[in-house]
Amino acid sequence: LIITIFYSTDNPLNKSAITVPQRAVSTFDQQDLSINMHILKWKVTLEMIKDKPLFGSGIGTFKINYLDYQADFLQKNPGYIKYSGKAAEAHNEYLQMLAELGIPGFLVFLSIIFVFYSLALKYLKNKHNNQNRLIVFGLLMGITCFLIHCLFTFPFHVPVLGSTFFIFLGLSVVYIGGFGLSKVDTKKNIRIKLNLNYLIKKIIIILMFIVGIFLIYTLVFKPYFAEIHYFKGIKYYEKGNYNDALKDFKHAVWLAPYNGRILHALGSTYYHLDIQDEAQETLQRTKYYFNDRNIFRNLGLSYKQSGNYQEAEKEFKQAIYLDPNFTKAYIDLAYLYATQEDYDKAIIEWNKILEIEPNFSEKYNVLYFIGLTYQKKQMPDKALEYFLEALQLTPEGSPIIEEIEKEIYNIYKDRLNK
Numbered sequence: 001l002i003i004t005i006f007y008s009t010d011n012p013l014n015k016s017a018i019t020v021p022q023r024a025v026s027t028f029d030q031q032d033l034s035i036n037m038h039i040l041k042w043k044v045t046l047e048m049i050k051d052k053p054l055f056g057s058g059i060g061t062f063k064i065n066y067l068d069y070q071a072d073f074l075q076k077n078p079g080y081i082k083y084s085g086k087a088a089e090a091h092n093e094y095l096q097m098l099a100e101l102g103i104p105g106f107l108v109f110l111s112i113i114f115v116f117y118s119l120a121l122k123y124l125k126n127k128h129n130n131q132n133r134l135i136v137f138g139l140l141m142g143i144t145c146f147l148i149h150c151l152f153t154f155p156f157h158v159p160v161l162g163s164t165f166f167i168f169l170g171l172s173v174v175y176i177g178g179f180g181l182s183k184v185d186t187k188k189n190i191r192i193k194l195n196l197n198y199l200i201k202k203i204i205i206i207l208m209f210i211v212g213i214f215l216i217y218t219l220v221f222k223p224y225f226a227e228i229h230y231f232k233g234i235k236y237y238e239k240g241n242y243n244d245a246l247k248d249f250k251h252a253v254w255l256a257p258y259n260g261r262i263l264h265a266l267g268s269t270y271y272h273l274d275i276q277d278e279a280q281e282t283l284q285r286t287k288y289y290f291n292d293r294n295i296f297r298n299l300g301l302s303y304k305q306s307g308n309y310q311e312a313e314k315e316f317k318q319a320i321y322l323d324p325n326f327t328k329a330y331i332d333l334a335y336l337y338a339t340q341e342d343y344d345k346a347i348i349e350w351n352k353i354l355e356i357e358p359n360f361s362e363k364y365n366v367l368y369f370i371g372l373t374y375q376k377k378q379m380p381d382k383a384l385e386y387f388l389e390a391l392q393l394t395p396e397g398s399p400i401i402e403e404i405e406k407e408i409y410n411i412y413k414d415r416l417n418k
Contacts, residue, residue: 036083037085038091040070040080041092044066044073045062045099047069047073048069051069053102055102055105056098058100060100062088062090063089066291067086071322071323074324084325086293088157091154092150093153097109112169120139120140120172124140135175136176139168222255222256223255223259232248233252233269243273245269246270249265250266252265261290264292264294267279267282270282271298271302276302276303276306277306283298283302284299293319293322293326296315296316300313300315300316325356327356330353331366334347334350337349338369343374343376343377347373350366350369350373364393364395367386367393368386368390368394371404383407384411390404
């Protein structure tokens with residue numbers, strides 16, 4: 001109660017930007033960016049459920065499938081584009097369970113919760129001493145609050161929170177069972193004896209030990225060391241030391257061959273080292289385990305580098321399909337069209353960047369390239385219009401100023417010569 005009052009009021013000790021009541025009110029603000037992002041995730045998740053209601057898409061596949069379903073949803077509802085983005089969780093555990101497990105799987109979870117509440121309520125209705133009832137009531141309220149919390153976030157996907165929930169659930173059932181519903185006389189417990197000779201028992205123990213070691217090595221140590229090599233590789237990658245990064249990423253992939261993040265990093269490193277065949281093969285494999293707009297963009301860059309413009313265009317468009325606000329992919333696509341001398345398409349892509357981000361940080365660069373493209377189309381007047389606007393927006397000291405001024409000078413010079 002004291003903690004609730006502390007965080008619910010505006011006082012010197014409460015360093016939070018807003019109080020709990022203010023945060024609660026903001027939950028219903030339809031203009032709030034965070035709320036609309038959550039609504040988009042819920043609507044996209046509902047589309048997943050509609051698509052595979054019976055068995056779902058499989059445990060852990062939400063983050064792999066989300067971008068594809070979101071892209072399809074945005075095609076029909078473009079008003080949500082500004083709220084789009086990646087999502088590893090639905091921010092509603094019940095919707096995500098339905099999407100991944102289907103209706104039967106979700107009903108299994110509900111049945112566990114139903115049995116727990118039935119036991120707890122039955123216990124509270126029976127005549128027990130107040131101390132025990134108070135303990136059970138506290139456990140019941142704690143689990144209820146957790147389940148309500150699941151409506152708006154993803155505690156089951158945070159290992160500490162998820163494991164804590166099921167530990168408390170189990171302890172609650174044990175506590176209830178030990179104080180009234182089903183008292184068990186320990187003297188009457190049935191002892192199960194294995195009628196096996198000593199040698200067979202020994203073999204079973206050894207086999208269990210070997211299997212345990214294998215599982216620990218496969219499920220714990222290999223992924224752990226893969227992550228270590230992955231993060232070492234990332235540090236080299238960020239410094240531009242691609243050869244050393246490649247060694248760590250290759251080792252990480254050997255340890256965790258189905259980790260999409262690591263495969264993506266390996267493929268991107270191959271691209272920077274100009275080993276395009278390996279880059280394309282690795283990035284294509286990444287798609288089976290990981291879904292990210294940058295996979296398609298990097299794959300497009302690799303195809304462009306190797307001269308396969310048709311495949312490059314396909315990958316850039318897929319990146320844009322997954323994220324309609326992905327300005328880098330529009331830039332890459334515009335460059336690709338300009339390289340192919342398809343200037344009209346290039347101009348369309350440049351202009352899309354300015355439509356998406358009117359205050360784009362490098363707007364002057366976009367305007368400059370549009371001007372250059374019009375120059376290629378033999379339209380100097382239109383080019384001059386963009387060059388002049390780019391010159392006004394270019395930061396002082398930028399090396400591009402000299403290039404823009406040179407283009408403007410050449411246009412005026414050609415006019416005088418005519």
